[in-house]
Amino acid sequence: MAGGATFEQRWRYDLASLQCRRKKRHLQHSSAGTCRRVKSTNALAAADWAAEVPRFFNEFVVHIGVSRQRSSVMVGSMFRRIAALASVAALVAIWANLAFAQVVIININETAPYRLPRPIWPPHPHPPIPRPIPTPSPIPVMEYKIKELNVEAKLDRQIAKVQVSQTFQNTGNRQMEVCFVFPLPYDGAIDQLTLMVDGKEFEAKLMDKDAARKMYEDIVRRSQDPALLEWIGTGLFKTSVFPVPPGAERKVSLRYTQVCRASGGMTDFLFPMSTAKYTSKPVESVNVRVAIESDADIKNVYSPSHLVDTKRPDEKHAIVTYSGKEVIPGSDFRLLYDVGAGKLGASVISYRPDASDEGFFMLLASPEIKAMTEDMQSKTVMFVIDRSGSMAGKKLEQAKGALKFVLNSLKEKDLFNIVAYDSEVESFRPELEKFTDETRKSALGFVEGLYAGSGTNIDSGLKTALAQVKDASRPNYIVFLTDGLPTSGVTNEAQIVANAKAANQGRVRIFAFGVGYDVNSRLLDAVVGQNYGQSEYVRPNEDIEERVSKFYAKVSAPVLTDATADFGFDGVTAEQGPPVSRMYPKGPFDLFAGQQLVIVGRYKKDGAAKVIIKGKVGGAEQRFDFPANFVAKSTDSTNAFVEKVWALRRVGEIIDEIDLKGRNDELVKELVSLATKHGIITPYTSFLATEPNLALTRPEAAAGAATRSLDALAEADGLGGFAQRRAKGELKQADAPATAAPADAANGGIAGKRGEQGFGAGGRGYRYRDNADKEVVVDTVRQIGPKTFYRRDSRWVDGNVTAEKAKNTVKVERFSKQYFDLVAKHGRELTQYLADDEPMTLLIDGVVYEF
Incomplete structure (x- = not known):
């Protein structure tokens, strides 16, 4: 070896020479029990010398890792080089x-x-x-x-x-x-x-x-x-x-x-x-x-x-x-x-962590793709657009762009009309029009001629549109767009809602878009709640045309309308009550070509069942049956996401009921309980981030804090009203656990169902919007698998650990025999939580452990 060679090169040369003298062409790997051929002294890998070093130093080698036994006396220059190299740097890693x-x-x-x-x-x-x-x-x-x-x-x-x-x-x-x-x-x-x-x-x-x-x-x-x-x-x-x-x-x-x-x-x-x-x-x-x-x-x-x-x-x-x-x-x-075969496919995923309590299920249903051309039903689409003075400028131009997109996307045999309102109401035609190329061009001209006026007569605008839709046998939709408060005609919220419900004889679904922070969001939620629809809220810096266009692309092709889902179990009597309950979304729903329906709910009866989906196809009633199985007891947390999606939607429904019907102590307690267990932080449960001990040790005090925060729902309009009802709608439409939401996800609302609430990187950094519509990032709450943990002092505490359960806490020293015995017993159901080395308290199989 040349004198100018590096220390490591000389070391490798000596080791390779030793191997040649010993007539060895292979080195044994203790971990895998296989041999590797030494091909080059310069390319000799660390695994080779790591396996050879123990022969000289009586060292213990585990899976390519090297352990050295220090020695005060080294024999031979080669041994000194090996020892020096090992002491200078730990070069072996996996x-x-x-x-x-x-x-x-x-x-x-x-x-x-x-x-x-x-x-x-x-x-x-x-x-x-x-x-x-x-x-x-x-x-x-x-x-x-x-x-x-x-x-x-x-x-x-x-x-x-x-x-x-x-x-x-x-x-x-x-x-x-x-x-x-x-x-x-x-x-x-x-x-x-x-x-x-x-x-x-x-x-x-x-x-x-x-x-x-x-x-x-x-x-x-x-x-x-x-x-x-x-x-x-x-x-x-x-x-x-x-x-x-x-x-x-x-x-x-x-x-x-x-x-x-x-x-x-x-x-x-x-x-x-x-x-x-x-x-x-x-x-x-x-x-x-x-x-x-x-x-x-x-x-x-x-x-x-x-x-x-x-x-x-x-x-x-x-x-x-x-x-x-x-x-x-x-x-x-x-x-x-x-x-599967057929015009509709459905599957049920069930999850029941506790056999003594009701389980959770998710029903997925999708129509076949070719239904887009074969079974797509003709529909009625009404546009109700606010052209009051506050819509002047960019908002009105974007709204006009959205109307043009939808008009250009209608199909033959569709019926449509346009109602524009300020203090007065103007219609494109006195009654519904068949969609043709001629009527499309005329409607585009009408849209182009819209200008901002004064006043906002929401009541008359809605009643005018609803009065034109009388045939309930076909899919009927209203796209309702407004940016303000009712200032002309009937201005009482309750009366406007009652008038719209009474005028809706054609079972019209109203999809409302509230634009900007001045909109009366409580009114819009009440209107759509009584008229089979949904609401969506568009911030001042967001594009109205993009949001409406995206929505319409999702719902433009109804396949099965006024559909319901029922579940048949053998041996269930009327006295036992319904085997499934608290399903969301509620009531009849529509299925659209290319879209997937996600229903979640609770179940009491386990075992084999039949899912029955009934609805209208082209005005004719049709029924679809599918087999399903509801587990008696889940053996792991593989499908725990089903419970989380149900909890998100249930929290949204609770907030909606309190918003529209007033507070109820039992609902507030349920809201706090679900939010604590699943880490659902809202403006009403923000104490989970700042005072987690409140919910974990003093649930009554936590309910009181939530009750006081819920007073903010009294804001019918303005920034606070907008922020609260946008967040509420997001929860009601959740299709996946909050952990699935990227931290910077843009809310797609009705169309995209992408949330702005949820955990960020690695289950950390929960994001939500406060009542000022500002993003809040919380690092005192985290999600690991199906569990939510809260930071109490310097420890992460499982949200399922109550003060009563914590009385019999078992303390376990990390990396002790007891520690590894628990790992062997519970496997991944435990180890997924122990992978982080911060102090942790968690509940496993009814026992509280402190690590």
Whole structure:
């Protein structure tokens, strides 16, 4: 070896020479029981010398990690070089992909362990609420970040072909010798995979769940970092070792075939990517694209984990996409879909954590795609537009643009008309018009000639429109747009609502758009509540045309109207009452081509059942029957999202009832109870963020605080009224858990059902809007799996832990024998909560534990 060689080169040369002298061409890996051929002295990987070092120092080696036994006397220059190198820097680490491509750096060196990084949350400009600062850990934290993650998956029946590419960067100042570990979502899911690093293929060996558990627990004990605990219980793939110099990037490509599970008659695709939360900074770009192909017609497509965009080019194909920028993936990506024949498809997902209490269910229903052309019903669309003086300028121009979009989207055989009002009322035609090219052009001319006047006669505008719609056998819709208060004609809210209800003889659904902060939002909610519709609120800086156009694109093709859902169980008597209750949305509903209906509710009776959906198709009554099964007791929290969606909608319904009918003590208590359990922070339950002890230890005082906050609903208009009713509508229309909402999601309301409330990165940073319509970020509440935790002093406390239950708390020392015994007993139902190393109190199987 030349004298100018580096220290590490001389060390590698000596070690390779020793191997040659001993006639050894392979090194044994203690973790996988496989051999690797030494191909090059310069390319000798850390795993090779890590396996050889124990022969000289009587050291213990676990899964490519190196432990050194210090010695005051070293024999031979080569031994001194090895010892010096090991003492200067801990070069051996594992990059573990614990979610099929989410890279985590794990150092398992016994004398130089490292902890996984956690990003600071919430980031600037939302500083965290001051709280006790935990004592810094003596164990250093690895420095790395995941820059980009792209997932492409193709699903055909229960087989998923997945290709992943990911770019990560060593942000530290030391070279890392890394390998990948790929935990399986469940045993038997994958039989082989191919891994490429910068175009070079690396072999991956399968470890069963017992060997994987031992590796995880060894790392957790050594590093005093519980991050890996949540993946205990399944097998894994592990690759060989390669170097990553300081500042260097590596692009990893992964291909595998996965067998998806079936859940409630639906194919359940899982791509675990929550390990990407272990990164020093948010992931710059996350993109997921799932292409579904099927020989049978695809019916329902639903993601309980992320707000996805779904395209349905035909009945046998669907494209589902998700993208995020600067995010910390706090949950795995999950996608459910079903297939079947017929004009309507439906599936039921049930969840019952407590067999002694009522369970929760979600009904998904979708019409077939070809119904867009074959069974699409002709409809009546009325436009009622406010042209008062306050609409002058940009608002009126955007409203006119929205009307033009809808007019150009009507179909032959549709009926329509336009009613414009200020203090007076003017109609495009004295009665409904058939849609033709000629009437379209005339209507566009009428819209172009609209100008702002004075006064706001909402009552006359609505009555004029409703009086023209008398045929209740066809789908009838009013798009009602206003930006202010009733100032002309009848101005009493209750009278306006009563007049609209009395005039609605054609079962017209009213969809109201309140524009700007001056609108009487309480009036609009009351009108749509009595007329089968929904309301949406548009901020001054938002585009009216975009919102109305997006809404109409969703509801332009009614397929099944005035539909109801019933459930048939064997052996249920009238005395037992209905087997299902508290379903949302309430009452008859319409199904639209290309859209999916989501109904949630509670159930008492378990077992096999029949779902009966009845409605009108082209004016004729039709009935559709589907089999369903309601579980007696859920064995895990896989479908806990069903309970969360029900809770969100129920909270919205409670607020709506209090808003329109007045306060009720029982409703207030239920509101506080649901909000506390599920972490649903509203202006009325904001004490959960500032005073969590109030709800956890003094529920009566919490109900009193909520009651006082609910006084704000007296604001019928203005900024406060607008903010409260926009947030209420969002809760009532929730289609997915709040954890699925990206932190910067734009509210799509009626059309998009994308919320502005929910948890951000990794279940942290709950965002909601206060009564001034300002965003509030809370870092004293967090979501982990199905549980909500509140920060009390320096500890996270499970929202299910009451003062009474806490009396018999069992204290458990982290990383003790008792600790790992509980891990072995409860598995992921416990470890998903222990993965964070902050002090925690939680309820598991009726026992309160303090970690």
